[in-house]
Amino acid sequence: MATSARLGPLLAQFDFAYERLRDRLTGPVMDSGNGTPIKTGPLTDEEYLWEPVAGCWSVRPRAGGPGPRATRLLGGGDWGRDSAAGEHPWPPPFTTIAWRMTHLSEMLALRAEYTVGGRSLTFDDCPVGTDAASAVAILTSAAQAWRGALLAADDAALDRVGHCTYPYGGDAEEPFVEVVWWVNQELLHHGAEIALLRDLHRDRGPAVG
Helix, strand or coil: CCCCHHHHHHHHHHHHHHHHHHHHHHCCEEECCCCCEEECCCCCHHHHHCCCCCCCECEEEHHHCCCCCCCEEECECCEEEEECCCCCCCCCCCECHHHHHHHHHHHHHHHHHHHHCCCCCCHHHCECCCCHHHHHHHHHHHHHHHHHHHHCCCHHHHHCECCCCCCCCCHHHCEHHHHHHHHHHHHHHHHHHHHHHHHHHHCCCCCCC
8 A cells, every 4th residue: 555645745644743742851952943952951850740720630650530510531551641431521620731632642652553553442452651761752643643644644544534533523524635644633722732832831930829
């Protein structure tokens, strides 16, 4: 199967968005947006789990149970990501870097699984990083898996409804090219949020109270 030439712009966008986020998380330099490299250090454990406001959703040890307004912890292993069965609470809880990275990793890994894999894994099969380094490694593996799924797509696959059968969205009712577009915007969206949280952590003021 030959990779579709039509995929080129979307694949380039994915690569740029992922590489920019990866460099923002790992350093030693990141893309400033205007072509000037900026020095940055790797994400720290403190940043990874930082809760800038009360009532954050995050990742946490399963033994302690879910966080505020959460009803369950998703993920495999001793840690899980805050979630809720059925409708999530409103207004939505503010989420940590850890929560957002885990959400991205799950999305990429599971969509790859339901495109070119066995189509059987669930959120509870996905590992959850307990610290910054393990979370970056999990995200890297998930991004590589999704990129592999993209490279396996030919023109027919791009147009095929249900080429991806990811069960936690409308993927099975959509042409694969629309799924690819959606994943890119999720990566751009959450990548920007993670970058902003790193900036806010760096420039946070002294604790009050």
